[in-house]
Amino acid sequence: MEVKRKGSLLSFRPDIKVLDATLRDGGLCNNFEFTDDFARALYRMNVAAGVDYMEMGYKASKAMFDPSKFGKYKFCDEEDIRKIVGDNDTDMKLAVMADVGRTDFKKDIGPKKDSAVDMVRVACYINEIPRAIEMIEYCAAMGYETCANVMAVSKAKDEEIADALDMLGQSPVDVIYLVDSYGSLYPEQVAKLTLIYLEAGEKYKKAIGVHAHNNQQLAFGNTIEAASWGASYLDMTVNGIGRGAGNCSSELLLGFLKNPKFRLEPVLQFIADYMLPLRKAGVVWGYDIPYLLTGRLNMHPSSAIAFIREKREDYAAFNGELLEKD
Amino acid sequence: MEVKRKGSLLSFRPDIKVLDATLRDGGLCNNFEFTDDFARALYRMNVAAGVDYMEMGYKASKAMFDPSKFGKYKFCDEEDIRKIVGDNDTDMKLAVMADVGRTDFKKDIGPKKDSAVDMVRVACYINEIPRAIEMIEYCAAMGYETCANVMAVSKAKDEEIADALDMLGQSPVDVIYLVDSYGSLYPEQVAKLTLIYLEAGEKYKKAIGVHAHNNQQLAFGNTIEAASWGASYLDMTVNGIGRGAGNCSSELLLGFLKNPKFRLEPVLQFIADYMLPLRKAGVVWGYDIPYLLTGRLNMHPSSAIAFIREKREDYAAFNGELLEKD
Numbered sequence: 163m164e165v166k167r168k169g170s171l172l173s174f175r176p177d178i179k180v181l182d183a184t185l186r187d188g189g190l191c192n193n194f195e196f197t198d199d200f201a202r203a204l205y206r207m208n209v210a211a212g213v214d215y216m217e218m219g220y221k222a223s224k225a226m227f228d229p230s231k232f233g234k235y236k237f238c239d240e241e242d243i244r245k246i247v248g249d250n251d252t253d254m255k256l257a258v259m260a261d262v263g264r265t266d267f268k269k270d271i272g273p274k275k276d277s278a279v280d281m282v283r284v285a286c287y288i289n290e291i292p293r294a295i296e297m298i299e300y301c302a303a304m305g306y307e308t309c310a311n312v313m314a315v316s317k318a319k320d321e322e323i324a325d326a327l328d329m330l331g332q333s334p335v336d337v338i339y340l341v342d343s344y345g346s347l348y349p350e351q352v353a354k355l356t357l358i359y360l361e362a363g364e365k366y367k368k369a370i371g372v373h374a375h376n377n378q379q380l381a382f383g384n385t386i387e388a389a390s391w392g393a394s395y396l397d398m399t400v401n402g403i404g405r406g407a408g409n410c411s412s413e414l415l416l417g418f419l420k421n422p423k424f425r426l427e428p429v430l431q432f433i434a435d436y437m438l439p440l441r442k443a444g445v446v447w448g449y450d451i452p453y454l455l456t457g458r459l460n461m462h463p464s465s466a467i468a469f470i471r472e473k474r475e476d477y478a479a480f481n482g483e484l485l486e487k488d
Numbered sequence: 489m490e491v492k493r494k495g496s497l498l499s500f501r502p503d504i505k506v507l508d509a510t511l512r513d514g515g516l517c518n519n520f521e522f523t524d525d526f527a528r529a530l531y532r533m534n535v536a537a538g539v540d541y542m543e544m545g546y547k548a549s550k551a552m553f554d555p556s557k558f559g560k561y562k563f564c565d566e567e568d569i570r571k572i573v574g575d576n577d578t579d580m581k582l583a584v585m586a587d588v589g590r591t592d593f594k595k596d597i598g599p600k601k602d603s604a605v606d607m608v609r610v611a612c613y614i615n616e617i618p619r620a621i622e623m624i625e626y627c628a629a630m631g632y633e634t635c636a637n638v639m640a641v642s643k644a645k646d647e648e649i650a651d652a653l654d655m656l657g658q659s660p661v662d663v664i665y666l667v668d669s670y671g672s673l674y675p676e677q678v679a680k681l682t683l684i685y686l687e688a689g690e691k692y693k694k695a696i697g698v699h700a701h702n703n704q705q706l707a708f709g710n711t712i713e714a715a716s717w718g719a720s721y722l723d724m725t726v727n728g729i730g731r732g733a734g735n736c737s738s739e740l741l742l743g744f745l746k747n748p749k750f751r752l753e754p755v756l757q758f759i760a761d762y763m764l765p766l767r768k769a770g771v772v773w774g775y776d777i778p779y780l781l782t783g784r785l786n787m788h789p790s791s792a793i794a795f796i797r798e799k800r801e802d803y804a805a806f807n808g809e810l811l812e813k814d
Contacts, residue, residue, distance in 0.1 A: 171676060348744070349675060349709060350497060350716060378740055379702070383675060383709030390676060413777060414704055417784045418674070430803035433777060438801060449775075451739060451759060458743045475764055477756035 165357055168392045174420040177394040179214035182412060183373075185235045186217040186259050187397075187404035192445045194219060194233030200436055201235070201246045204400070209252045210428035211416060215281060215395075217257040218243050223266045237270075243278050255280035259311070260301075262286035262293045267300055274305030281307040283339075288318045291326050295333045302334035309337040309395070311373060315355065316346045316460050323358060331366030337395050338368050340388060345377025345407055345457035349387040356388040371395030374410050376402055377457025379449050381410040386418060400429060401437040403445075406463035407453035446470065451477045459488050491683055494718040500746040503720040505540035508738060509699070511561045512543040512585050513723075513730035518771045520545060520559030526762055527561070527572045530726070535578045536754040537742060541607060541721075543583040544569050549592045563596075569604050581606035585637070586627075588612035588619045593626055600631030607633040609665075614644045617652050621659045628660035635663040635721070637699060641681065642672045642786050649684060657692030663721050664694050666714060671703025671733055671783035675713040682714040697721030700736050702728055703783025705775050707736040712744060726755060727763040729771075732789035733779035772796065777803045785814050 169175045184204055185196060196204075208216045219235030227236060234242045238258045250256055256279050260267055271282065282301040286294035291312070298308045310330050315323060330338050340359050342352070352372070359370045372388035372395070374381040385396055398415045402408035413433065416424045452466035455477070461484060469480050495501045510530055511522060522530075527544075534542045545561030553562060560568045564584045576582055582605050586593055597608065608627040612620035617638070624634045636656050641649065656664050666685050668678070678698070685696045698714035698721070700707040711722055724741045728734035739759065742750045778792035781803070787810060795806050 167676070171674060348497060348712065350493070376705070378743075379705050379708050379737070382705050387675065411705070413780060417704075417780060427804045427807065430777065430781075430807055434801045434803050451756065454739060454743060455756075475760045477760050478753045481753065481756055 165391070167390045169390075172420060174422075175394070176421070177369075178389060178419065178421065179395050180412075180415060180419070180424070181215040181217060181257065181371075181395060181397050182208050182213050182399065183217045183397050183409060184399040184403055184412075185219050187409055188399050188447070189219055189233065189235045190405040191403055191447045192233070192440070193231075194235040196233060196235060198245060200440075203432060203436055205246055207428045207432040209254050211412075211425045212421070212423040213254055215255045215257045217259060217283065218246075218279070219258060221258050221260045221265050221267070221270050221282075223264055223270070225266060226264055238279075240272075240277055247278055250278045255307070257281040257283055257309075259283045259285055260297060262290045262297065265297070267297050271301060271304060271306075279306065281309060283309040283311055284335075285311040285313055285341075287313055288315065288322050288326050291329050295329060295335075298333050298335045307337075308335045309339055309371065310335045311339040311341050313341045314343040314462075315341055316344055316351075323355075327359065327362035331362050331368060336369060337371050338363065339371040339373050339395065339397075340393065341373045342375055342384060344460055344462060345375030345381070345453065346460040347380070347384060348378075349380065349383055352384045352387045353391055356391045356393050360392045369394050371397065373397040375404065375457070375463075376407040376409060376449050377453040377463065381408070382414040382418075385410040385415060401433055403437070403440075403447045406447070406467055407449050407457070408447045452480055455481050455484055459484055461488065491717070493716045495716075498746060500748075501720070502747070503695075504715065504745065504747065505721050506738075506741060506745070506750070507541040507543060507583065507697075507721060507723050508534050508539050508725065509543045509723050509735060510725040510729055510738075511545045513735055514725050514773070515545055515559065515561045516731040517729055517773045518559070518766070519557075520561040522559060522561060524571065526766075529758060529762055531572055533754045533758040535580050537738070537751045538747070538749040539580055541581045541583045543585060543609065544572070544605070545584060547584050547586045547591050547593070547596050547608075549590055549596070551592060552590055564605075566598075566603055573604055576604045581633070583607040583609055583635075585609045585611055586623060588616045588623065591623070593623050597627060597630060597632075605632065607635060609635040609637055610661075611637040611639055611667075613639055614641065614648050614652050617655050621655060621661075624659050624661045633663075634661045635665055635697065636661045637665040637667050639667045640669040640788075641667055642670055642677075649681075653685065653688035657688050657694060661694060663697050664689065665697040665699050665721065665723075666719065667699045668701055668710060670786055670788060671701030671707070671779065672786040673706070673710060674704075675706065675709055678710045678713045679717055682717045682719050686718045695720050697723065699723040701730065701783070702733040702735060702775050703779040703789065707734070708740040708744075711736040711741060727759050729763070729766075729773045732773070732793055733775050733783070734773045778806055781807050781810055785810055787814065
């Protein structure tokens with residue numbers, strides 16, 4: 163290959179943006195029931211740490227999900243966001259995630275001029291790209307920056323990925339994300355996929371992002387692997403909180419990136435003040451054997467989450483069950 | 489660079505050997521106080537899992553370390569090893585580690601023909617290479633396979649590394665290890681160093697090994713990065729047990745390697761039966777914020793270990809202390 167890594171380990175790339183997904187992916191660990199105090203402290207911390215985007219949660223349909231059964235970051239009503247960020251008079255932008263098929267986007271996403279939100283991240287599986295593009299076009303017309311987070315790409319065939327990138331390339335989307343939903347990709351695979359995404363990104367003038375999971379303790383390694391080839395939107399969560407094995411840890415990523423605008427200390431303080439109490443209160447996330455087992459088999463982590471919830475420890479039997487399903 | 493990765497993700501490389509360092513590096517977490525039951529079960533598990541080498545512990549000097557204050561795997565007396573492995577009538581080889589300056593090697597290491605041990609791994613800092621070579625020559629003459637584990641290579645200059653590799657190249661050593669003692673190396677650096685080691689390895693007909701630490705959640709990622717370029721001796725420990733942030737986890741590595749002789753199930757069973765009880769009994773290891781902080785600053789983990797032992801949680805203050813010392 164003629165391609166080269168972008169930048170060196172000592173330089174910094176001004177194109178790199180980090181996105182904190184703590185409330186959104188972390189919300190999958192506690193039913194989105196973060197206190198206002200937690201969310202406000204996280205917001206202030208992210209601003210202090212030089213974070214580029216903070217994802218406030220999902221824009222889920224209240225017709226499909228009962229608001230009495232989830233915390234408010236599942237829905238991200240404008241007034242709830244304003245309660246945390248005011249007019250967000252900072253350099254940090256705000257994002258929300260909207261799942262294809264789980265969002266009443268025409269009802270719940272109004273014009274950007276009336277919202278504190280800057281970016282809508284549309285999440286879809288690869289067979290839902292046309293529906294994602296409909297949402298992206300709508301959100302772009304409403305004045306938002308947009309991302310396409312194509313999930314579970316480890317399950318997709320090369321041809322499907324090429325098609326998806328072409329379709330998204332011709333849409334108004336700003337950023338196309340490589341998403342390793344199952345935490346199954348190894349760095350060599352991430353490098354190859356990143357280069358495929360970047361090729362489409364160059365052709366269509368789109369930025370490329372990466373969202374990794376930690377099933378095989380590779381979330382951080384895969385994130386910096388993708389970044390080293392040119393991915394520029396990097397997702398992270400404080401202490402790696404996120405569904406199952408969690409995500410790339412903010413403290414690892416900000417401890418690595420060399421742009422002097424990033425500050426590690428606020429993250430460290432926030433971990434001591436807010437993440438340790440969250441763990442002590444019983445919220446569970448992070449690398450554990452069952453997630454490794456679903457990750458290496460390129461399977462959805464749901465059965466691993468159930469295994470841990472049931473407090474089972476018979477890993478070998480669980481692996482046998484997975485191999486039956488595989 | 490003209491160099492290519494060796495093998496593909498789906499193929500397997502018959503040159504790859506895995507070494508279980510659970511009793512040795514893990515012993516640093518519990519003062520080497522493993523029960524005979526634990527050691528025997530680990531031995532049987534490693535055999536069942538297709539592990540190539542099992543490291544039984546250190547050959548520490550009893551003049552320097554009081555045997556009443558450490559478990560027996562700090563000393564690895566022949567009779568204690570035999571109690572676990574009998575005559576080791578298996579395909580798995582046994583290793584011990586001997587630290588330069590902490591071993592009475594002429595007294596404590598006898599002829600191979602009288603020992604169940606197959607390999608002596610000599611650990612040294614880069615300025616101790618001549619002393620390491622003295623031990624390597626002695627052990628080779630006694631009939632053992634030998635390794636040189638040059639620790640803390642992240643602190644060494646390129647010129648020192650080149651010198652060290654030349655000196656070791658001309659010694660009888662069989663394997664030269666790239667050791668990231670502080671868990672500070674990123675995969676790109678591991679790749680570059682591995683290629684430097686491999687160049688010397690080809691010149692002098694030595695195999696290259698890798699021993700990684702998990703301070704930045706990169707132990708597994710760095711291990712497979714080094715392997716992908718051609719490193720062939722890969723250290724691991726069950727559940728990643730090892731000093732501070734621990735090592736590359738056996739379950740991750742054996743879950744990744746494609747050689748059909750490796751079996752994951754025995755490792756999973758052993759984790760449930762022996763590693764979970766070890767954690768419940770209060771033995772502490774694995775990724776934690778203080779280790780990240782020493783790792784990214786390329787510092788010895790001792791202050792992080794003390795921080796955790798003191799049950800401190802003021803990470804930001806600790807980081808400030810480290811920056812003062814740096």
